[in-house]
Amino acid sequence: MNTGELAELGQQLRVDSVRAAAAAGSGHPTSSMSAADLMAVLFARHLRYDFERPDHPANDRFVLSKGHASPLMYATYKAAGVIGDEELLTFRENGSRLEGHPTPRKLPWVETATGSLGQGLPVGVGLALAGKRLDHTDFRVWVLCGDSELAEGSVWEAAEQAAYENLDNLTAIVDVNRLGQRGPTRHGHDLDAYARRFQAFGWHTVEVDGHDVDAVDRAYGEALSTRGQPTAILARTLKGKGVESVQDREGLHGKPLPEAEDAIAELGGPRDLRITVHAPPAGAATRAPRITTPELPRWERGEDVATRDAFGQALAALGDARDDVVALDGEVGDSTRLEYFAKEHPERYIECYIAEQQMIAAAVGVAARGRLPYASTFAAFLTRAHDFVRMASVSGSGLNLVGSHAGVAIGQDGPSQMGLEDLAMMRAVHGSTVLYPCDANQTARLVAAMAGLEGIRYLRTSRGKSPVIYGPDEEFPVGGSKVLRSSGQDRLTLVAAGVTVPEALAAADALADEGIAVRVVDLYSVKPADRETLRTAAEETGCLMTVEDHHPEGGLGDAVAEAFSDGRPVPRLVRLAVRNMPGSASPEEQLHAAGIDAASIAAAGRLLVGEAIVS
Known part of the structure; x- marks a missing residue:
């Protein structure tokens, strides 16, 4: 396309953005109109993409970080011939692929869900990392950002990571x-x-008039020729460009144009220009990952092993068996034991430093390129990245997240380091799986099992050593549990997970010495929970007591209560959880202060059984 045709294409994208929003009665046409020329030049001149093969390994990757400008993206898809005019006008309708903010669940050409601003560039960094360090291909990543979202700290986490990694295959268009x-x-x-x-972060920058298509074209060319650093193209534009009544005016964000037909006429009316997007380079082949059965580490009953140690060793073994496994660290790999993987597979280890939002975003980008990411930090610090986890779920992304140093059991470090909300946070994510192993063999098996699951998978590990109570050949199906103590005379069921399992077993033994038979269930799969085992325990013992190193809201206790949410009779249910604000103390003192150690469990059990007898 020549200069005049590019300018006409920009006008067409504006008209179609206005038409789509007018048909929907909502949307963000003015935000779309400002970036129309930027999109026209990119897709007509520089993007290399095969719409018939969105998984083509040499395709460039485009991310619309300002996801509210979706009418512009859909208008561009129409110009590229992959959607028709009739579908364009279904924008925001129930059942339409053209949602208010684009998602890859509906459209195969969308790399990641956006709309929570400040996430597109971080995910773009992950895509660029995958291309440069993992795939060793020369595809480019183009991210269209809005200026408002540059107030988000996550953008600058991404900016530093991109410069540090010399991602000259990444261009941010602002x-x-x-x-x-x-x-x-x-x-x-x-x-x-x-x-x-x-x-200041080490980027090459180009300042340009965003409505001068020739200048934009030259800016893209400069980005393509820049080596050793990412490029930010800073384009001065006007919101609502081309329509006098809305151009550069406040108060019109997120609204269809008030006089859409007049605006369309002012823009020159509808067009039907078609663009042929450049094909990606020939010869690139989709890489099939090497996947074999991992030789997981094994421990004998009675050993004392921290589940974080088991995680690190198991992930390194999984990396031996699968070359699609990638580990991402938040600069705590020596504590989470992700360093075991780093030593064995440094080429598939991505250090994100203390930037948890970027770590999760990079994992999303890596997953979009067909890899299997395991991202790990302290459970407490994953709360900083919850919005990225939430949006990863919206994308349908497959992520394995591992939170270590969970609960008061970490001891002297104090409450700032204690993950006490993570189970609730991860259980609330759509379609998530939440696992909390209590010993080394269980941990290793669950680390491997996560690789075969879909959606967001979360594994909670512990800092201190715990006794190995399962044999190395024991199976732990997701959605299952283990009944560790059981008899026909049980008068109470203790439901525990992770660090509270050994405490529950010790409490059960103490109560047994007093003639009180107690059942113990290890609910290592917190979501999905083993409802049948819980319901059977309720029917046979009448009382359930959950014991968790977590706040009472949203964790193990709620998972158990939900097993009885179908209208059946709810058993007597008591919850032992961390209700105090911890300080610094030894792990044993912390568990006792929270009322979740063996002595506290036994005392609560005696009281509960005694009350049941009296009543």
Whole structure:
């Protein structure tokens, strides 16, 4: 396309953005109109992409970080011939593929769900890392950002990671249209302010008039020729460009144009230009991963092993068996034991440093390129990245997350380091799996099992050593549990997981010495939970007591209660959990102060059984 045709294509994208939003009665046409020329030049001149093969290994990758500008993306898809005009006008309708914010669940050309601003560039970093370090291909990653989202800290986590990794295959296109949702942005049209920030992180920057298609074309060419550092193209644009009544005016964000037909006429009316997106380079082949059965580490009953140690060794073994496994660390690999994988497979180890949002985003990008990511940090610090986990679920991404140093059992470090909300957080994620092993063999088996699951998978590990209670050949199906103590005279069931399993067993033994038979269930699969075992225990013992190193809200106790949410009679249920604000103390003192050690469990059991007898 020549200059005039590119300008006409930009106008067509504006018209179709206005039409889509008008048909829906909602949407963000003005945000789409500002970036229309940027998209026109990118897709007509520079992007290399086969729409018939979205999984082509040499395809460039495009991420619409400003996901609310979805009308622009869909208008571009129409110009590329992959959706029709009739479908364009189903924007935001129930059942339409063209959602308010794009997701890969509906459209195969979408790399990641966006709409929670500040996430597109971090995921783009993950995609670029996969291309440069894992796939060793020369595809490029283009991320269209809005200026408002540059206020998000996650953007600058991404900026530093990209520069540190010399990701010259990554280009951020910043649509600097000056206006956010409620008014002007922090820096308005000051392109130099944005340039100084990107340059400080080590980026090459280009400042350009975002409505001069020839200048935009040259800027993209400069990005393609830049070596050794990522490029940020800072484009000065006008929100609502081309329609006088809305152009560069406040108060119109997220609204269809008030006089859509007049606006379309002012833009020159509908067009039907078609673009032929450049094909990716020939010869690239999809790499089939090497997958064999892992030789997992084994421990004998009675050994004392921390589950974090078992995780690290098991993941290294899984990396031996599968060359698609990638480990991502938040600069705590020596504590989480992710360092075991790093020593065995350094080429598949990505250090994200203390940037948990970037770590999860990079995992999303790596997963989008067909890899199997395991991302790990302290359970407490995953809370900082919860929005990224949530959006990964929206994307349908397959992530394995591992949170170590969970609960008060970590001891002297104090409450800032104690993951006490993580089970609730991960259970609330759509379609997630939540696992909490109590010993080394169980941990190793579950680490391997996670590889075969879908969606967000979370494994909780512990800092201190715990006794190995299962043999190395024991099986632990996801959704299952283990009944560790049981008799026909049981008057109470203790339901525990992780560090509270040995405490529950010790309590059960103490109560047995007093003539009180107690059943013990290891509910290592917190979500999905083993409802049948729990219901049987309730019917046979009448009382359930959950014991968890977690706050009472949303964790093990709630998982057990939900097993009886179908209308059947609910058993007597008592929950022992961390209700105090911990300080610094030994692990044993912490468990006792929280009322979840063996002595506290036994005391609660005596009281519960005694009350049951009296009643």
